[in-house]
Structures are given as structure tokens and as C-alpha cells.
Amino acid sequence: MFSLGRQNKKVEKEFFDHYSEQKRYEVLEEKGYQKLLSEFENLVCPKKGERVIDLGCGTGAFTQRLKKLDLVIMGMDISTKSIIKAKKDILDVKFLVGDIEKTGLKDNSFDIIIYSGVLHHFPDFSGVLDEGFRILKSGGRMFSYDTNLNNPIMALYRHPKSPFYSSRGLTSNERLFTKRKLEIKVKKAGFKKIKAMAISGIPYKSVELKAVNKFLFLYNLWETLFEHLSISKKLGSFLLCCGEKAK
Numbered sequence: 001m002f003s004l005g006r007q008n009k010k011v012e013k014e015f016f017d018h019y020s021e022q023k024r025y026e027v028l029e030e031k032g033y034q035k036l037l038s039e040f041e042n043l044v045c046p047k048k049g050e051r052v053i054d055l056g057c058g059t060g061a062f063t064q065r066l067k068k069l070d071l072v073i074m075g076m077d078i079s080t081k082s083i084i085k086a087k088k089d090i091l092d093v094k095f096l097v098g099d100i101e102k103t104g105l106k107d108n109s110f111d112i113i114i115y116s117g118v119l120h121h122f123p124d125f126s127g128v129l130d131e132g133f134r135i136l137k138s139g140g141r142m143f144s145y146d147t148n149l150n151n152p153i154m155a156l157y158r159h160p161k162s163p164f165y166s167s168r169g170l171t172s173n174e175r176l177f178t179k180r181k182l183e184i185k186v187k188k189a190g191f192k193k194i195k196a197m198a199i200s201g202i203p204y205k206s207v208e209l210k211a212v213n214k215f216l217f218l219y220n221l222w223e224t225l226f227e228h229l230s231i232s233k234k235l236g237s238f239l240l241c242c243g244e245k246a247k
Contacts, residue, residue, distance in 0.1 A: 110135055
């Protein structure tokens with residue numbers, strides 16, 4: 001079991017400042033981002049003109065793809081260089097540097113909040129969910145996506161106890177988690193009508209280890225095949241979650 005604790009924000013900031021200095025931080029293939037966007041639409045049912053904030057937006061990989069939905073979009077990330085990159089590359093979106101555990105934003109100010117693969121960057125993401133709940137309007141919705149600890153390949157590559165574990169491309173804050181843990185924490189934060197599920201069919205563009213990149217096409221092929229199996233609903237590579245703040 002992972003020990004819980006506070007996020008080392010300096011480590012997180014330095015890590016993503018470093019990556020954003022070199023290039024835009026996009027790790028998934030376009031098919032992967034489009035599948036996540038499709039799931040977001042199905043689960044959250046965003047309406048034209050609603051205010052949405054992408055918390056932990058990085059350089060805006062998912063944020064940019066929200067633009068076709070005619071929403072009023074904002075993004076926030078702790079990495080200054082990521083936000084500089086996002087502002088440069090993505091127009092008509094307001095980006096802010098900030099700590100998503102303490103955003104400094106007003107209560108009840110957004111219709112939708114999104115956690116773009118960021119919850120696993122907190123040893124304990126309870127505070128992140130509490131803050132999101134605070135800034136969400138009554139009747140507003142949350143959506144998150146993160147990698148799934150119960151997925152065999154993710155566990156082999158990302159769990160510290162795995163013989164194949166590598167810390168390359170990771171920060172010391174990162175902790176994969178299960179669907180059950182996600183549901184418990186989202187419920188504790190006050191959200192209702194919670195839906196959590198695992199999915200597959202999300203191919204990667206690259207990973208940090210060059211040796212692994214050589215075989216990434218095999219993983220992507222497996223992802224494509226695995227998404228059509230019923231077991232992917234439990235062991236899929238990504239966990240999705242949505243919930244609502246009661247009116």
C-alpha cells in the first residue's frame with residue numbers, strides 16, 4: 001500500500017517545466033485524446049456556453065480539444081513554462097499558473113471541472129477534489145481520467161514493487177490507484193451520481209524510456225484489441241470518473 005502525504009510541489013513544477021521547455025507535452029496519439037473527449041461528452045453532456053476549467057492542464061493537450069464544443073474554457077497548471085507554452089499555442093482560452101489544491105478562484109464559479117490525468121500526481125488527491133467541489137456551481141459536473149492500477153501492463157510498468165518498474169518520466173508524487181479508491185474519494189468530497197469505469201483503446205505517442213518506445217506499437221496494438229473485450233471494463237488502461245454537485 002502506498003503511503004499518503006502532501007504533494008511535493010517543487011518537484012512537480014520542476015519536472016513539467018523541464019519537459020515543456022523542450023516541446024508540447026502530449027503523450028497520447030490523437031485517437032486516444034479523441035476517445036477521452038468522446039467519453040467526456042457522453043458522461044458530462046456539456047452545453048454550449050458553459051464554463052469549464054481544466055485543472056492540471058499542462059500545455060493544454062486535452063484543453064485544446066475542448067474548443068470544438070463551444071464552451072468557455074480555462075486551464076490551470078502549477079508549471080509556469082507549461083502555461084507559457086499553452087498560451088502561445090492555444091488561442092481563445094484563458095490559462096493560469098496555480099495550485100489546483102488552492103486555486104484562489106471564487107466559490108461556485110464553474111459548470112464543469114476536468115482533471116486531465118492529474119489526480120495520480122498527488123499522494124492523496126482528497127484536497128484536489130475538495131477544492132474542485134468548492135469552485136463548482138450547484139448542478140455542475142466533474143470529469144477525470146487517470147491510468148488504472150488494476151491494468152496489468154500499467155501495474156508492471158508503473159508500480160514500484162514491479163520488477164519492470166522504471167522511475168523515468170515520473171515524479172516522486174505519482175501514485176496509481178484503483179476504481180474503488182477513486183469512487184470513495186469522489187464520494188467523500190461531496191459529489192453525487194458518481195460513475196467510474198475503466199476503458200482501453202487509448203494508444204500512446206511516446207514514453208520516456210527509449211527502449212520501451214521501440215515496442216510501443218505492440219502495446220498500442222494490444223490496446224486496440226483489448227478495448228473490445230468485456231474485461232476491459234474492469235482492467236482497462238484508463239480510469240474515467242464523473243460526478244455532480246447536488247443542486
